[in-house]
Amino acid sequence: MNRLALLVAGAAGLAVYAIAPAGAAVLPADTNETVTSCGYSGRQAGLATRVCAEITGTTVEFYGTVALAGPPSPGSPVPAARELFTTLSAEVVGGTTPDTQTKTVIFASxxxxxxxxxxxxxxxxxxxxxxxxxxxxxxxxxxxHEVTVTC
Structure with missing residues (x-):
């Protein structure tokens, strides 16, 4: 089992705890229902960003989101598209080196x-x-964003 696989499964479990209200039933990790949880929003390159974990059973997928930090002012032109350099990494806490992906994307508002x-x-x-x-x-x-895999 590779490190990313371990990381993904861990994220899935913590996501269930993070979004379940107190006293709520927690889905076992082997269910096929997908649970999504996201960390706090941050500002990067003048944009609102966030990292999320999508958990299905013991499989975890981390992904990042990018959005405008706020609505454009009335009457202002639509912001121009721009090139963003992104880095997404995932790891099992206390494990070995994180898996990292770098990507160039075009953000157009x-x-x-x-x-x-x-x-x-x-x-x-x-x-x-x-x-x-x-x-x-x-x-x-x-x-x-950190999550614990629960079973």
Whole structure:
């Protein structure tokens, strides 16, 4: 089992805990229902960013989202499309080196998802996803999301 797989499974479990109200039933990790949880929104390259975990059974997929940080001012032109450099990484906390994916994307004012890291993780492990976005002259200020895989 590779590290990303372990990371993904861990993220799935924590997501269930993070979104379930107190006293709510927690789905076992082997169900086929997909549960999504996201970390806090951050500002990078003048945009709102966030990293999310999508968990189905013991499979976890981390992905990043990019959106405008706020609505354009009335009467202002639509923001011009621009090139963004993204870095998405996933790891099992306390494990080895994270799996990392870098991608160049074009952001043209509509919400954007950057996907690509999928894996599984054993029950009880905690997984962490990190998403960074940069665009000249702004450097990345990565957002982080951790979840624990529950079974």
């Amino acid at each position: 509509s919400n954007l998802e950057v996907r690509g890291l999928v894996g599984t993780a054993p029950c009880g492990s905690t997984v962490r996803g990190t998403f960074g976005v940069s665009s000249f002259p702004w450097t990345a200020n990565p957002v982080v």
